[in-house]
Amino acid sequence: MIQLTDIEKVYRTKTIETVALNRVNLQIERGEFVSIMGPSGCGKSTLLNIMGLLDEPTSGFVAIDGQPVKTHSDSKLAKLRNEKIGFVFQSYHLIHDLSVVDNVELPLLYRSVSASDRRKRALEALEKVGLSARTKHFPNQLSGGQRQRVAIARALAGNPEIILADEPTGNLDSVMGEEIMDILLRLNQEEGTTIVMVTHDENMALKTNRLIRFFDGQQVADSMVIEAQI
Amino acid sequence: MIRNYIKIAWAVLQRRKFFTFISLFGISFTLMVLMVVTSFYDHAFGPQMPERESDKLLFVNNMREQVKEGYTNSGPPSYYFLNRYVRPLKTPENVSINSLFMPVNSYVNNKKLALDQKHTDAAFWDILDFNFVEGRPFSVQEVANATRVAVINQNTRKNYFGEKEAIGQTIEVDQVKYKVVGVVENVPVLRLHSYADVWVPITLKSQDFKRTGLRGTYFATIKAKKASDVPKIQEEFATMMLQVNKNKSKDIKEAFAYADDIFGTFARTLLGGGKTDKSGLLYAILAFAAFLFMLLPTINLVNINISRIMERSSEIGVRKAFGASSATIIGQFIVENIFLTLLGGLLGFLISAGVLEMINDSGILAYANLGLNLRVFAWGLLLCLVFGLVSGVYPAFKMSRLNAVEALKGGSK
Numbered sequence: 001m002i003q004l005t006d007i008e009k010v011y012r013t014k015t016i017e018t019v020a021l022n023r024v025n026l027q028i029e030r031g032e033f034v035s036i037m038g039p040s041g042c043g044k045s046t047l048l049n050i051m052g053l054l055d056e057p058t059s060g061f062v063a064i065d066g067q068p069v070k071t072h073s074d075s076k077l078a079k080l081r082n083e084k085i086g087f088v089f090q091s092y093h094l095i096h097d098l099s100v101v102d103n104v105e106l107p108l109l110y111r112s113v114s115a116s117d118r119r120k121r122a123l124e125a126l127e128k129v130g131l132s133a134r135t136k137h138f139p140n141q142l143s144g145g146q147r148q149r150v151a152i153a154r155a156l157a158g159n160p161e162i163i164l165a166d167e168p169t170g171n172l173d174s175v176m177g178e179e180i181m182d183i184l185l186r187l188n189q190e191e192g193t194t195i196v197m198v199t200h201d202e203n204m205a206l207k208t209n210r211l212i213r214f215f216d217g218q219q220v221a222d223s224m225v226i227e228a229q230i
Numbered sequence: 231m232i233r234n235y236i237k238i239a240w241a242v243l244q245r246r247k248f249f250t251f252i253s254l255f256g257i258s259f260t261l262m263v264l265m266v267v268t269s270f271y272d273h274a275f276g277p278q279m280p281e282r283e284s285d286k287l288l289f290v291n292n293m294r295e296q297v298k299e300g301y302t303n304s305g306p307p308s309y310y311f312l313n314r315y316v317r318p319l320k321t322p323e324n325v326s327i328n329s330l331f332m333p334v335n336s337y338v339n340n341k342k343l344a345l346d347q348k349h350t351d352a353a354f355w356d357i358l359d360f361n362f363v364e365g366r367p368f369s370v371q372e373v374a375n376a377t378r379v380a381v382i383n384q385n386t387r388k389n390y391f392g393e394k395e396a397i398g399q400t401i402e403v404d405q406v407k408y409k410v411v412g413v414v415e416n417v418p419v420l421r422l423h424s425y426a427d428v429w430v431p432i433t434l435k436s437q438d439f440k441r442t443g444l445r446g447t448y449f450a451t452i453k454a455k456k457a458s459d460v461p462k463i464q465e466e467f468a469t470m471m472l473q474v475n476k477n478k479s480k481d482i483k484e485a486f487a488y489a490d491d492i493f494g495t496f497a498r499t500l501l502g503g504g505k506t507d508k509s510g511l512l513y514a515i516l517a518f519a520a521f522l523f524m525l526l527p528t529i530n531l532v533n534i535n536i537s538r539i540m541e542r543s544s545e546i547g548v549r550k551a552f553g554a555s556s557a558t559i560i561g562q563f564i565v566e567n568i569f570l571t572l573l574g575g576l577l578g579f580l581i582s583a584g585v586l587e588m589i590n591d592s593g594i595l596a597y598a599n600l601g602l603n604l605r606v607f608a609w610g611l612l613l614c615l616v617f618g619l620v621s622g623v624y625p626a627f628k629m630s631r632l633n634a635v636e637a638l639k640g641g642s643k
Contacts, residue, residue, distance in 0.1 A: 054551055054634040075555040082553020093548045093638060097241030102234060109231050110553035158552070 001162065001194050002028040002051050007060035009046050009217075020046045021057070022217040030161070033188040033195045035205035038214030044198040045166055047214070051196060052085050052164045053077050082110045086155030090167035092147040094139040100150050101126065101135040107158030125153040129183055145176030152183055163187070165197040169204055181207060232565060238545075239566035242538065243573075253534050256527040257574025258581060261613055264520060265582035266589075268609045269600045274420040275493045276605060280358040281424060285457040286323075287357070288464070288489040289423050290316055290450040292499060296483040306330055307487060308446030309438045315470050316450045316489075321463045323455040326353040329435060330447050331426045334404045343389055346419075346596075347403060348426035349435045355381075357453040358424055365397040365412035368431055372411075376433035380408035383416045385597065386427045403428055416597035423449055423492070425596075444478070444485050452489055464489055524617060531621035539563060539629045546629055547637030556630040563629060567622025568615060575614035579607075 009021040020043045028034055028051075036044045049055035050062060053069060062069050064084060069077065086107070094103050104122040113121070126132055129149040139147055148168060155163050165184065169177035181204050187193045197208065205211050206225055213221035243250045277284040293307040307316075312327045319325060328350040336343040355367030364387075368379045380401060387396045387410075396410045408430060417425045438446060454460050467489040478485050490498055490507065497512035539546075546559060554562070579602060586600040602610070 049635050052551065054638075075557065078550070078553050078555035078558070081551060087551045089638065093544055093551075095238070095545050095548065097238050097245065098234070102237065105234070106549070107552040109234055110558060115233070154552070 001030045001032075001065065002026075002196075003061075003063040003066070004047075004051065005061045005063075007047075007050060007057045007062070009043070009050065009055070010058045019217050021050070024060070024217075024219055026212070026219065026222075028162075028194060028196060030194055031188070031192045032210055033185070033208040034197070034210045034212060035208040036196065036198045036212045036214060037200065037202070037205050038220075040200075042214045043217040044214055048164050048166050048196065048198050052087060053081050078110070082107055082158060084161050086158060086160035086163045088148070088151050088155050088163060088165035088168045090170040092139070092144075092151045092171075094147055094150055094154075096139050098138075099135070100131065100137050100139070100142070103139065103150055104153045104157050106154055107160075111158070121159075122153070122157050125157040126150070128156060128187075129153045143176070144172050145179055148172060148176070148180050149183065152180065152187075156187070160193070162194045162196070165195060167198055167200065169199065169201060177201070177204065235562050235565045236569055238562075239569045242542070242566070243570065246538065249534055249538060253531060253570060254574045254577060256530055257571050257614075257617065258577035260524055260527045261575050261578030261610060261617070262581045262585060263523065264613050265578060265602070265610050266585055266600075267520075268613075269582070269586055269602065270420075272603070272605055272609075273418060273598070273600050275496070278418075278421070279415065280360040280417060281421060281492065282359045283453070284492055286454040286460070288322075288452040288454070288460060288467075288491060289495045290452070290467075290487055290489050291423065291495050292487065293445045294486040295444060296486070297481060298483050303445065305445045306447050306449060308441060308443050309432075309448045310442050310446070311444045311474070311487070312448055312450045313439070315474055316452070316467070319452070319463065319466050319470065321454070321459055321466045322452045324353050324357050324453045326351055326357050326451045326453075327432060328354050328423075328449055328451065329432065330449065331422075332447075334428070336401065336403045338390055343386075345386060345403060345427040346425065347428045347430060349432040350429050351432045354429075354451065357451050360417070360424075361415040363413050363415060364395060365410070367412055368429075373431040373433055376431055376436065378406065378408045378434065379411045379431065381412040381414060381429040382410055383414055383427050383597070385416050387413045401428070403430075406434075416599075418598050419596040420598070423451055444474070444482070444487075450489075460491070524613075524620075528617065528621045531617075532624055535563075535567060535621060535625040536628065539625050543629070543632055543637040546632050547634050547639075550632075550634035550637065559630040560623075560626040563626030564619065564622045567626070568618035571614045571618030571621070575610060575617075578614075579610060582610075 004024055004026040007021050007024040011018045011020060024047065036047065038044050046055065050057050064080060069080065072080065101122050104125050105118045108118040108121060123135065126135055129152050131146060131149050131153060134142060134146060142150065169180050172180060184195055185207060188195050199205050209225055211223055211225055212219060281287055290312065291306055292304060293311060294302055294304040296302050309327060317325045317327065329348055331346040331348045334345050334347045336345055352368060352370040352373045363384060367381055372379050382396065382401065390396065390401055391399060396413050399410050400407050401410060419425050452463060454463055471487060474485055488498060494507055494509045497508035501508040501511060549559060583602055586602065589600055590598050
């Protein structure tokens with residue numbers, strides 16, 4: 001589904017060169033729920049951004065469904081993100097000036113979908129995350145857990161094959177965190193959505209199928225969760 | 231999608247009220263000034279009563295004589311020149327000779343009434359499209375007989391006769407009595423070639439007919455059969471001027487006169503005569519002045535837009551993450567900016583309507599009837615769109631180039 005080959009990401013200023021990712025090779029299969037763990041600054045989020053085509057590697061190749069994306073134009077990358085990938089961010093990144101349902105419609109705005117169909121699909125996505133009663137609210141009228149559920153509904157609205165979640169429970173208390181994790185697990189198990197999740201929470205990571213550990217920009221462990229628990 | 235953009239634009243406007251006020255004030259004030267100027271332009275040069283068929287009309291209002299000592303004399307042409315050389319032109323449908331309007335006095339109930347009087351021939355009424363509210367124009371026969379008849383405007387009728395009918399009544403202007411045969415709607419003073427309060431037969435000024443110089447106090451109004459004939463008339467006019475120069479007095483080195491459309495006459499007068507048509511140059515100067523006038527508020531709006539959009543970098547990041555290309559982001563911000571400028575434009579329209587009404591009521595310009603008609607509206611709308619595009623494109627382009635990851639962090643890279 002997602003293939004990363006010899007990925008390097010180097011940030012350069014006039015005086016400093018920082019290697020964020022160092023020769024990372026990774027294959028994410030369809031239907032997997034992969035968690036990525038590691039200390040802050042080890043390159044987890046950078047990796048997720050490269051997987052999500054939001055950032056370009058300094059060297060190496062990214063392929064989605066076997067197709068390399070290196071030569072894709074800005075609009076082709078945008079189309080690929082729109083159709084294949086849904087994002088869930090730690091700080092939700094909802095648009096404050098839009099209502100819940102308008103936020104959820106966002107991925108569909110960039111497709112040729114009629115307004116009524118857009119609305120229908122956004123409401124369905126909100127129903128999946130249990131927020132049907134809050135469709136006309138604005139983000140600042142919701143709790144953190146509710147906002148993250150809206151963010152998940154937004155990621156789902158476009159019916160993507162992959163969800164990339166960057167610390168989706170990082171800003172939530174444990175109860176809310178569990179709720180969000182349950183939604184992601186259900187999506188993976190019932191709908192077969194491929195999920196890659198960056199997390200600091202070992203307990204959350206242990207609920208996924210596969211755990212990859214990073215340290216200093218390098219992949220130091222990659223194991224199925226059953227093995228990791230042993 | 232557009233609805234979503236407009237929702238966002240509206241919410242952003244409400245969120246930062248001070249920025250919104252500054253933006254809207256700048257836009258509406260700039261557009262108001264431009265709309266008032268456009269309205270003046272339309273009023274003075276547009277196809278308005280009585281010069282509705284302005285695309286078929288040409289005016290001769292200046293005769294420039296280069297005299298041997300190197301001096302130039304210039305002023306309105308004489309009756310002699312217009313009657314001998316211009317009236318016989320073959321390509322026009324009709325030619326009228328009429329005087330400049332002159333201030334005259336009249337007394338009504340011992341109260342002095344300052345009026346402007348114009349002497350015209352009968353062709354004047356055929357060529358121009360006056361709105362008669364009573365009676366008729368004076369006839370060819372009345373002009374030939376130098377009959378003391380007058381057409382007056384509504385304002386003069388009101389001053390003389392109140393609400394009563396004026397036809398058949400007598401008015402006394404500069405101690406000469408005229409019988410009123412017609413009443414027309416007021417013509418604004420900006421229509422220099424048609425305006426007056428009282429129009430009387432040109433033959434009542436026959437003392438001018440004997441003077442043979444080229445300069446005098448008359449205009450010619452020429453009507454073409456169709457708009458496409460205008461260049462042919464100008465060509466024939468130029469050929470005729472060669473003849474004039476052959477027959478001119480020895481004191482004159484060369485004589486220049488032109489048949490221009492209404493804007494052309496203004497341009498040539500304003501830009502100091504010359505052999506070439508100055509309309510293009512004057513349009514360019516006006517466009518440049520409008521550009522300069524719009525430049526400052528545009529730069530201001532660009533700056534406000536950039537800081538306003540920078541606050542929304544996270545939104546740009548999210549939109550990019552969910553499938554918006556850079557081009558889509560540019561489109562969104564341009565739509566938002568056009569929405570803002572149209573809103574400012576709407577306010578500008580309302581303020582312009584008020585300002586124009588004030589100018590009309592103030593009496594600064596006699597019989598001014600400045601208004602926001604469809605032409606002015608279309609110009610205003612065009613100005614709004616240009617303003618919106620110009621002030622929106624650069625910020626939108628700058629923001630669309632934000633790296634999605636940096637944008638999500640709220641950065642400014």
